[in-house]
Amino acid sequence: MSEPPRPNVEADVADEIEFHLAELIQEYRAAGHPPEEARALALRRFGETRRVARAMRKLAHRREQTLRRQDWIEGLGRDLRFALRQLTRRPGFTAVVVATLALGIGANTAIFSAVNAVLLRPLGATNLDRVVFLHDNIPALPLYETALDPSETLQLTQRTEMFEAVGGTATRNPVLTDMGEPRRLAAARTLGGFFDVFGATPYLGRIYRPEESEGGGHRVALLAYDFWRQLGADSGIVGRTIRLNAESFEVVGVMGPDFRYPRGVQLWSPFPITDQTRINQGRLYLATVARVRPGIGEAQLRSRLDAFTLETHPGNQLSGFYMTSRDFVSEFAGELRPALLALLGAVGLVLLIACANVASLQLVRTTGRSRELAVRAALGAGNRAIVRQLLVENLLLALAGGLLGVAAGWGILKVLEWRGAAQLPALGSVGFDPRVLGFAALATVTSGILFGLAPAWRGARTDPQQGLKEGSRGTLSVRKSRLLQGSVVVQVALTLVLLLGSSLMIQTLARLLDEEPGFAAERVHTFRLTVPTPIQQPELTALYDELLGRLRRTAGVEAVGMISELPFSGSNDSSPFSIRGRAADSTGPALHANLHTVGGGYFAAMGIPLLKGRAFADADRKETLWVAVIDEQLARQYFPNEDPIGRVINQGPDATIVGVVGTVSQGALGEARKATVYYPYSQHDWYANMYLTVRTSLPMAAVFPVIRRVVAEVNPRVPVFEATTMTERVNASLAPRRLAMTVLVGLAAVSLGLAVLGLYGILSYAVSQRAPEFGIRVALGARPAQVRRMVVREGLGLGVAGIAVGLVVALVAARGLTALLFGVSPRDPASYLGAAAMLAVVAVVASYLPARRATRVNPLETLKAE
Amino acid sequence: MPVPSVGLLQGSLDILILKTLSWRPLHGFGIARWIRQVTDDALDLEEGTLYPALYRMENRGWVRTEWRLTENNRRARYYRLTPAGRRQLAAETNEWETFVRTMRKVLRAVPEGA
Numbered sequence: 001m002s003e004p005p006r007p008n009v010e011a012d013v014a015d016e017i018e019f020h021l022a023e024l025i026q027e028y029r030a031a032g033h034p035p036e037e038a039r040a041l042a043l044r045r046f047g048e049t050r051r052v053a054r055a056m057r058k059l060a061h062r063r064e065q066t067l068r069r070q071d072w073i074e075g076l077g078r079d080l081r082f083a084l085r086q087l088t089r090r091p092g093f094t095a096v097v098v099a100t101l102a103l104g105i106g107a108n109t110a111i112f113s114a115v116n117a118v119l120l121r122p123l124g125a126t127n128l129d130r131v132v133f134l135h136d137n138i139p140a141l142p143l144y145e146t147a148l149d150p151s152e153t154l155q156l157t158q159r160t161e162m163f164e165a166v167g168g169t170a171t172r173n174p175v176l177t178d179m180g181e182p183r184r185l186a187a188a189r190t191l192g193g194f195f196d197v198f199g200a201t202p203y204l205g206r207i208y209r210p211e212e213s214e215g216g217g218h219r220v221a222l223l224a225y226d227f228w229r230q231l232g233a234d235s236g237i238v239g240r241t242i243r244l245n246a247e248s249f250e251v252v253g254v255m256g257p258d259f260r261y262p263r264g265v266q267l268w269s270p271f272p273i274t275d276q277t278r279i280n281q282g283r284l285y286l287a288t289v290a291r292v293r294p295g296i297g298e299a300q301l302r303s304r305l306d307a308f309t310l311e312t313h314p315g316n317q318l319s320g321f322y323m324t325s326r327d328f329v330s331e332f333a334g335e336l337r338p339a340l341l342a343l344l345g346a347v348g349l350v351l352l353i354a355c356a357n358v359a360s361l362q363l364v365r366t367t368g369r370s371r372e373l374a375v376r377a378a379l380g381a382g383n384r385a386i387v388r389q390l391l392v393e394n395l396l397l398a399l400a401g402g403l404l405g406v407a408a409g410w411g412i413l414k415v416l417e418w419r420g421a422a423q424l425p426a427l428g429s430v431g432f433d434p435r436v437l438g439f440a441a442l443a444t445v446t447s448g449i450l451f452g453l454a455p456a457w458r459g460a461r462t463d464p465q466q467g468l469k470e471g472s473r474g475t476l477s478v479r480k481s482r483l484l485q486g487s488v489v490v491q492v493a494l495t496l497v498l499l500l501g502s503s504l505m506i507q508t509l510a511r512l513l514d515e516e517p518g519f520a521a522e523r524v525h526t527f528r529l530t531v532p533t534p535i536q537q538p539e540l541t542a543l544y545d546e547l548l549g550r551l552r553r554t555a556g557v558e559a560v561g562m563i564s565e566l567p568f569s570g571s572n573d574s575s576p577f578s579i580r581g582r583a584a585d586s587t588g589p590a591l592h593a594n595l596h597t598v599g600g601g602y603f604a605a606m607g608i609p610l611l612k613g614r615a616f617a618d619a620d621r622k623e624t625l626w627v628a629v630i631d632e633q634l635a636r637q638y639f640p641n642e643d644p645i646g647r648v649i650n651q652g653p654d655a656t657i658v659g660v661v662g663t664v665s666q667g668a669l670g671e672a673r674k675a676t677v678y679y680p681y682s683q684h685d686w687y688a689n690m691y692l693t694v695r696t697s698l699p700m701a702a703v704f705p706v707i708r709r710v711v712a713e714v715n716p717r718v719p720v721f722e723a724t725t726m727t728e729r730v731n732a733s734l735a736p737r738r739l740a741m742t743v744l745v746g747l748a749a750v751s752l753g754l755a756v757l758g759l760y761g762i763l764s765y766a767v768s769q770r771a772p773e774f775g776i777r778v779a780l781g782a783r784p785a786q787v788r789r790m791v792v793r794e795g796l797g798l799g800v801a802g803i804a805v806g807l808v809v810a811l812v813a814a815r816g817l818t819a820l821l822f823g824v825s826p827r828d829p830a831s832y833l834g835a836a837a838m839l840a841v842v843a844v845v846a847s848y849l850p851a852r853r854a855t856r857v858n859p860l861e862t863l864k865a866e
Numbered sequence: 867m868p869v870p871s872v873g874l875l876q877g878s879l880d881i882l883i884l885k886t887l888s889w890r891p892l893h894g895f896g897i898a899r900w901i902r903q904v905t906d907d908a909l910d911l912e913e914g915t916l917y918p919a920l921y922r923m924e925n926r927g928w929v930r931t932e933w934r935l936t937e938n939n940r941r942a943r944y945y946r947l948t949p950a951g952r953r954q955l956a957a958e959t960n961e962w963e964t965f966v967r968t969m970r971k972v973l974r975a976v977p978e979g980a
Contacts, residue, residue, distance in 0.1 A: 017914075019940060020898070020914075047913065047915060055918035055921075060921060063924065
């Protein structure tokens with residue numbers, strides 16, 4: 001709608017004053033005053049003209065503004081009503097556009113909400129950018145990024161010039177004995193200013209002070225929010241005592257619902273400091289976090305840590321020992337971080353594809369509407385008005401897509417949660433918050449502008465004369481429109497990137513599943529059990545003996561064993577050791593190995609092969625020779641040219657090597673393997689937390705009750721929990737990658753569908769447009785095959801251009817996947833070739849259908865229609 | 867007759883203009899001339915002050931304007947009262963009359979028992 005011509009404020013004001021003065025002068029002249037005098041009198045009568053004019057202009061401008069604003073709002077209302085009519089008149093088109101956008105925005109919203117929960121505000125705190133993990137590194141062992149010895153953490157808490165706060169945690173599993181059935185808890189003992197590092201505040205009560213670790217530690221505890229809820233959410237709990245491992249702890253407070261570190265912990269208590277704690281014993285098990293002072297950069301922190309290690313470990317040049325820091329948020333998220341970032345990139349591509357797709361649909365439609373637009377332009381609508389009208393329509397479409405998208409995102413999230421939360425506990429707290437909704441709104445508006453600009457730009461260029469002359473059918477030559485071609489190329493190119501990513505992830509998973517973990521996971525059922533302490537050591541051994549004996553005799557059980565740190569359970573223990581008779585190399589680092597305590601037929605139950613010597617036997621008792629079994633890795637690394645059997649190692653008490661077993665992966669498939677020593681529980685009799693490993697063909701549902709019953713028969717106070725098959729544990733370690741792969745494959749499929757629709761739609765349109773031309777060609781004797789080839793060539797041309805662009809983009813984008821890949825290069829030529837070939841085939845198929853239609857035209861019909 | 871205080875004049879300018887326009891559309895000069903005649907020039911108005919008042923009234927929707935030719939064939943901007951302006955006049959007249967009645971009562975009062 002054109003606006004009425006605006007009156008000129010300046011001229012009006014001048015004219016009005018001029019008229020008034022002229023009339024006054026005339027009056028004074030009529031009264032007999034001479035001209036000069038009449039003018040002076042008139043001016044006096046009127047007052048100061050300049051001041052009056054200024055006041056008038058100001059008021060007039062204010063009025064103009066008000067009017068303009070009203071016009072604008074009315075115009076917008078008109079545009080909205082018009083847009084609604086336009087969109088409801090073509091429900092099919094509108095539905096396709098809205099669904100496409102909803103898909104793109106929904107996928108983005110879902111993935112972003114995961115990114116938000118896991119990476120942006122993992123503990124409900126947003127200012128974690130200065131929080132780091134501190135690690136020890138001993139290259140000669142080789143040991144990298146390990147936890148710290150408690151003495152090191154203690155020393156670091158004094159380094160206030162580097163850190164505002166330093167804290168350490170070690171997890172343990174005490175048994176809660178005074179609230180119903182005994183149950184094992186996930187608890188953390190914290191050292192130093194652990195809670196200050198995160199700026200955490202209690203939900204109820206108080207946070208215990210670092211000093212409460214002194215003198216063996218106060219018996220106080222903080223409860224996690226979820227655990228407090230499980231206990232009945234009683235706000236009077238502060239000040240009460242609970243019994244853990246038969247010791248009384250006073251509950252001093254409850255933490256907030258978002259504070260979940262270490263993950264899954266139900267209770268925090270002070271780490272006891274004794275005189276022993278202050279001596280570095282090389283027990284690298286205290287996960288240490290620190291808040292770096294503001295103004296200390298990465299390089300500065302590194303040099304200060306170097307100075308610190310030089311001071312505290314004077315021999316560090318010899319062992320190569322050094323400390324490193326790593327960003328807390330990225331390490332906390334672990335493998336989820338690269339997976340989520342890759343997915344965020346992928347859903348971004350999908351949204352771009354959706355936008356390109358909608359843009360091409362819109363272009364074709366805007367062209368179909370060129371007559372309408374021409375009429376409006378001819379009636380005086382300015383370019384700006386037409387662009388605004390089209391933008392309003394597009395934003396309306398985007399809004400509908402956005403609203404539906406947020407709903408879809410919610411659905412996607414629920415499915416992901418249901419499918420993945422069990423394996424990815426970090427995803428448990430994913431939800432929609434204002435930040436996620438803000439992101440969805442931003443995605444909506446951005447996409448509305450992205451797909452709306454091209455058609456609006458074209459719409460604005462409509463030449464009224466041209467539009468009216470061409471007749472009712474507006475045309476846009478596909479061959480001439482760079483915009484249309486561009487949108488197809490973009491869709492094909494980005495689809496190729498997603499196909500490639502999927503292919504790389506599928507290969508990664510396949511390679512990882514091919515990796516031998518060193519044990520036979522099938523049919524192995526695992527359980528955890530915790531014996532309430534304190535317990536006398538002979539009793540503990542007797543309890544394990546009886547338990548394993550009874551289980552071995554249970555029907556259906558082929559083999560049964562136990563171990564202190566089960567592979568793929570997330571637990572591990574390692575420490576230095578020495579070899580008797582071999583001079584300690586004072587210049588070199590201490591030797592280092594995992595140490596696990598096992599019992600019963602652990603190796604048999606897990607299917608770990610015995611390579612040399614013997615496994616542990618019932619005859620290995622505390623009074624007999626202390627023995628150890630080493631793995632192949634240790635034999636190869638430390639006894640390269642000699643027989644390890646009969647050699648004595650020391651990793652605490654002396655132990656004689658009696659056997660060599662196969663090496664297993666401890667934490668993840670495909671990881672570098674570390675030397676490991678196994679000891680029998682009958683000699684290393686201080687482990688009250690054990691994993692049971694049972695090899696049987698029975699299903700878990702049948703095995704678990706049996707295990708429970710047998711354990712209860714032996715000792716009713718021992719809880720059994722975490723019933724999981726070994727296969728489930730191995731799979732869980734692949735969960736982040738599996739999530740990335742599943743979602744990527746889904747996204748690639750959706751994109752492929754969109755790209756096919758895009759190509760097919762545009763070619764169909766081109767064919768319908770050129771029907772007369774084809775008619776003439778056929779009339780002039782062209783064979784249908786020739787016409788078909790022409791159309792297919794056109795589609796294939798666009799496809800090839802898209803593939804070429806896509807290959808270049810993919811080379812760059814694939815680098816983002818590097819952290820997730822295993823056994824396949826981000827530049828794997830076969831994957832690139834496969835993705836390109838797949839798209840080429842798709843381009844031919846999408847072109848062939850319109851091409852066939854092109855040759856079905858009856859030359860006579862089309863010529864008549866002209 | 868002494869010139870009334872500026873405050874009183876400012877407050878009453880709107881009602882004077884509205885009253886003037888209540889019979890017919892007029893241009894600014896016409897309004898000034900009419901006020902002068904009716905009041906025997908007692909207000910000694912600076913006629914330029916009418917215009918900001920008129921513009922303000924236009925912004926408030928009390929008057930509408932259009933450019934027309936005068937009887938002498940000159941282009942002038944005519945102001946016409948809108949229904950809103952007419953309602954405003956009625957309201958202000960009422961207010962004024964109440965005020966004047968009250969003042970008169972006060973000024974004519976005699977002490978009790980006199």
